[in-house]
Ligand code: SF4
Ligand code: SF4
């Protein structure tokens with residue numbers, strides 16, 4: 230009898246273990262990106278100081294093309310940055326999309342390691358690591374490399390975000406927990422709830438054109454030429 | 469001889485000339501700058517005006533959170549200065565440059581204590597509450613401060629602020645260069661550590677000068693060929709690179725001589741060998757003697773006339 234029980238229990242062990250180890254479903258590409266983001270590769274001390282045109286030619290000669298871009302996206306979440314400052318969620322950088330849009334690898338892969346056996350393209354974090362390295366004072370750190378590279382290009386091309394939250398996910402708390410509104414609230418109740426915390430933004434709004442605009446309303450009969458209409462003057466929906 | 473106005477000035481002129489031909493003082497002014505201080509290079513072409521440095525500075529120094537820290541819409545409308553609640557601020561300037569889309573390009577400039585190599589504030593402080601230490605930081609010791617606020621008057625950059633609202637324990641407030649943090653190995657100032665674009669480069673001042681010269685040489689079109697703070701007021705630990713004239717972003721034109729050099733030379737030569745009090749009392753004595761003699765003569769004449 231006793232022995233039977235023990236056998237039963239022993240039989241249960243693999244089952245239990247199975248239950249314990251079973252995890253929620255995860256996107257394989259996301260896991261891969263996460264793992265990759267954690268890697269720190271050896272620092273490249275010496276680089277080949279080429280001009281951009283010769284870099285471009287080298288990359289073309291080496292036959293680097295869009296097909297070589299294996300990963301659709303990277304998560305930029307390197308421990309090199311995080312061990313100093315850690316305030317934001319990782320940025321999801323769509324490598325393939327950028328490669329296709331920019332169509333010039335030398336824009337980002339601007340130098341190569343001096344070591345001839347190294348690949349023609351290297352990841353950013355091989356050359357750019359901790360900031361203010363006294364042995365390489367002119368070399369910017371990884372965080373600055375990302376920000377300078379991304380923001381400069383986004384500005385030049387007038388495309389892509391240049392503000393913090395355009396790239397970084399923000400921890401926005403669930404407002405269902407924070408705000409209690411009656412059922413079917415009216416607009417005034419909603420605005421009031423927002424302003425309870427976001428009062429400075431509310432004040433800022435009062436100085437913007439959204440609040441102060443005045444001018445003709447070309448689609449309203451009688452107001453087409455009158456420039457003294459608008460929220461800054463006669464409009465009544467300023468609750 | 470009566471002491472007329474003219475005579476008096478003639479006499480003072482002669483006294484002045486004798487001072488001017490004095491042999492140079494044995495106590496020639498000497499710089500007290502530390503040999504290998506840290507510094508910070510602010511590259512205005514890289515600053516994007518995110519004000520993360522303000523936020524980080526407040527956090528590491530236990531100051532109140534900066535005004536509208538996450539909202540940049542209206543904060544730049546006013547020109548701000550570091551004050552008793554913030555050691556550093558970012559200001560925005562439109563200097564007339566436009567981008568390819570004809571949009572005016574802003575230049576953002578960080579303001580904080582420059583940690584001068586030979587600081588006027590240290591020289592002005594009569595109780596030694598301000599000191600320049602080996603890290604390069606100009607350090608303030610509240611326990612010594614008597615609240616005279618000479619430092620505020622002396623500073624050529626108008627940096628030190630005062631907690632006027634606090635009647636019992638007011639302090640002079642200014643950027644500390646995060647002295648405690650940078651004294652530790654690998655430690656960074658709060659602002660330089662957080663800056664996303666490395667608009668703030670932290671390192672040894674000498675190394676930074678090399679970095680700055682390299683940037684100027686490699687991008688001649690992008691910069692004004694000048695390192696602000698290399699020589700200004702005898703050199704500062706915080707230095708600036710810019711693509712627009714420095715005066716336009718509120719970095720004043722200043723002479724290369726350290727401010728204390730002039731003031732201390734005057735002060736020291738006034739007190740060396742006690743010559744100035746001796747001269748002063750000599751002049752006063754001479755004046756009195758002459759004045760008295762004149763009076764005596766008048767008195768005598770009057771006496772004679774009366775006899
Ligand atoms: S900037 Fe002003 S407060 Fe700072 S070290 Fe120089 S003189 Fe002193
Ligand atoms: S060095 Fe430190 S105290 Fe000075 S501005 Fe930066 S964070 Fe503030």
Ligand code: SF4
Pocket residue numbers: 514515516517518519520521522558576578662663664665666667668
């Ligand atoms: S953190 Fe850097 S980029 Fe942002 S405002 Fe400060 S100096 Fe400029």
